[in-house]
Amino acid sequence: MDFLLAFVVTGLAASGGWIAWAAVRGWARARDRRHELRLARERAAAEIRRAELAAQVREIELANETYQDFRRRHPDR
Numbered sequence: 001m002d003f004l005l006a007f008v009v010t011g012l013a014a015s016g017g018w019i020a021w022a023a024v025r026g027w028a029r030a031r032d033r034r035h036e037l038r039l040a041r042e043r044a045a046a047e048i049r050r051a052e053l054a055a056q057v058r059e060i061e062l063a064n065e066t067y068q069d070f071r072r073r074h075p076d077r
Contacts, residue, residue, distance in 0.1 A: 012019075
């Protein structure tokens, strides 16, 4: 039993650095992934907002074209 305990302790001591490195690396990757997902969400929201603004601009342009067409067809008003 003492041999088994010594073997486990020695194994953990020998591989403890690798275990700690793997844990830190895993945490860093998870943090980076969360950051990438947050950026992707922000990009998607910005793209949607840009499309909404473009639609509003087009709506304003169409209204202006309609008004200008009306003014050309009815110059007396």
